[in-house]
Amino acid sequence: MLKAVILIGGPQKGTRFRPLSFEVPKPLFPVAGVPMIQHHIEACAQVPGMQEILLIGFYQPDEPLTRFLEAAQQEFNLPVRYLQEFAPLGTGGGLYHFRDQILAGGPEAFFVLNADVCSDFPLSAMLDAYRHQPHPFLLLGTTANRTQSLNYGCIVENPQTHEVLHYVEKPSTFVSDIINCGIYLFSPEALKPLRDVFQRNQQDGQLEDSSGLWPGAGTIRLEQDVFSALAGQGQIYVHLTDGIWSQIKSAGSALYASRLYLGQYQLTHPERLAKHTPGGPRIRGNVYIHPTAKVAPSAVLGPNVSIGEGVTVGEGVRLRESIVLHGATLQEHTCVLHTIVGWGSTVGRWARVEGTPNDPNPNDPRAHMDSESLFKDGKLLPAITILGCRVRIPAEVLILNSIVLPHKELSRSFTNQIIL
Numbered sequence: 001m002l003k004a005v006i007l008i009g010g011p012q013k014g015t016r017f018r019p020l021s022f023e024v025p026k027p028l029f030p031v032a033g034v035p036m037i038q039h040h041i042e043a044c045a046q047v048p049g050m051q052e053i054l055l056i057g058f059y060q061p062d063e064p065l066t067r068f069l070e071a072a073q074q075e076f077n078l079p080v081r082y083l084q085e086f087a088p089l090g091t092g093g094g095l096y097h098f099r100d101q102i103l104a105g106g107p108e109a110f111f112v113l114n115a116d117v118c119s120d121f122p123l124s125a126m127l128d129a130y131r132h133q134p135h136p137f138l139l140l141g142t143t144a145n146r147t148q149s150l151n152y153g154c155i156v157e158n159p160q161t162h163e164v165l166h167y168v169e170k171p172s173t174f175v176s177d178i179i180n181c182g183i184y185l186f187s188p189e190a191l192k193p194l195r196d197v198f199q200r201n202q203q204d205g206q207l208e209d210s211s212g213l214w215p216g217a218g219t220i221r222l223e224q225d226v227f228s229a230l231a232g233q234g235q236i237y238v239h240l241t242d243g244i245w246s247q248i249k250s251a252g253s254a255l256y257a258s259r260l261y262l263g264q265y266q267l268t269h270p271e272r273l274a275k276h277t278p279g280g281p282r283i284r285g286n287v288y289i290h291p292t293a294k295v296a297p298s299a300v301l302g303p304n305v306s307i308g309e310g311v312t313v314g315e316g317v318r319l320r321e322s323i324v325l326h327g328a329t330l331q332e333h334t335c336v337l338h339t340i341v342g343w344g345s346t347v348g349r350w351a352r353v354e355g356t357p358n359d360p361n362p363n364d365p366r367a368h369m370d371s372e373s374l375f376k377d378g379k380l381l382p383a384i385t386i387l388g389c390r391v392r393i394p395a396e397v398l399i400l401n402s403i404v405l406p407h408k409e410l411s412r413s414f415t416n417q418i419i420l
């Protein structure tokens with residue numbers, strides 16, 4: 001019997017996701033038409049013997065989260081429960097705090113997944129590797145180029161045995177091109193080192209560390225406190241993958257992840273991809289259209305477009321590399337490229353809304369999305385355009401490389417601006 005834990009974090013963590021995280025908790029943001037963590041849940045539910053999926057975080061259990069959990073339980077016919085931390089406990093504190101719930105029923109092992117990653121989740125392959133040679137910690141690893149590796153946990157392995165010999169979280173100089181994907185398979189034994197860290201933190205007193213976290217309150221950093229400390233002791237192994245993988249930290253990376261998942265749907269969910277039908281809109285490449293959306297037949301959509309519930313797309317609209325969220329309206333002949341259109345927003349006739357993608361270098365197979373910062377030298381960097389919720393864009397204007405905060409009613413064109 002197996003279980004899975006998804007680490008969903010909490011409200012203040014989604015700052016690079018603003019203004020989109022104002023409306024919905026980041027783990028529920030739709031990526032390729034379904035909430036971000038539904039991809040995780042679908043992957044876990046497919047592993048034979050999966051008994052229960054636990055979401056651990058420090059969000060207040062609000063209505064969208066509760067509705068999502070109920071829908072997921074019904075769809076996958078599995079208990080999917082939310083366990084709320086009393087305070088942010090770090091990536092390992094929640095696992096230790098809720099250890100009794102995780103180990104209830106005696107699982108053989110449990111998966112631990114960061115919520116903010118996009119992957120094809122090779123969970124069965126990880127399970128095979130684990131069963132072949134059970135160790136307390138199995139980490140999924142992928143490769144990154146030298147510069148980008150510094151943004152992740154870096155793993156030095158023994159290439160013969162795949163034992164993790166050395167682990168450094170976000171090093172300041174190059175350590176290894178194998179990075180931690182934030183996808184793990186732990187044996188029940190893994191909770192013992194977590195207990196040791198917990199007890200040590202209690203003894204050391206309630207000292208604040210440099211990140212402002214409070215170890216005495218039960219905070220455990222899986223990466224630094226456990227992986228770095230135990231590397232080279234025969235307890236941590238890495239399973240390498242060359243499948244799709246990306247972090248979802250910013251709106252730009254959500255758009256990129258949407259593209260990756262839409263590509264995956266060819267294999268996993270062909271029924272979710274829109275097909276060209278006589279009298280229907282023209283579809284180019286991978287496109288998701290929610291069944292309740294109304295799309296005019298002369299619209300041209302794709303590639304890599306995802307259209308949410310109740311969206312209206314008018315005649316002659318051109319839509320490419322974009323996510324259009326619940327209840328938005330694109331009036332006739334708008335052109336929307338590399339943009340996220342927020343919930344209930346309206347783009348007026350003949351308006352053009354465009355962003356600039358910051359996709360990984362296509363000539364470097366090890367490149368990932370850069371963890372973008374919005375500014376360089378005091379200037380807003382060109383990036384995808386984001387319209388917050390219920391924004392109104394008038395007819396015949398151009399909105400380029402801009403972020404528009406919720407409820408704004410614009411009256412003219414804007415380029416390279418954050419509109420507050």
Ligand SMILES: Nc1nc2c(ncn2[C@@H]2O[C@H](COP(=O)(O)OP(=O)(O)O[C@H]3O[C@H](CO)[C@@H](O)[C@H](O)[C@@H]3O)[C@@H](O)[C@H]2O)c(=O)[nH]1
Pocket residue numbers: 007008009010013056057058085087088089090091094113114115116117151152153154169170179180181182223247
């Ligand atoms: N429950 C809970 N979850 C948390 C907490 N803090 C973070 N998380 C969740 O844990 C995951 C990791 O979050 P971060 O702490 O922001 O780390 P990171 O910068 O994403 O880096 C981690 O992931 C990388 C892969 O995406 C790894 O390369 C890196 O080593 C590390 O594990 C996210 O899904 C986040 O929601 C917490 O206090 N409580």
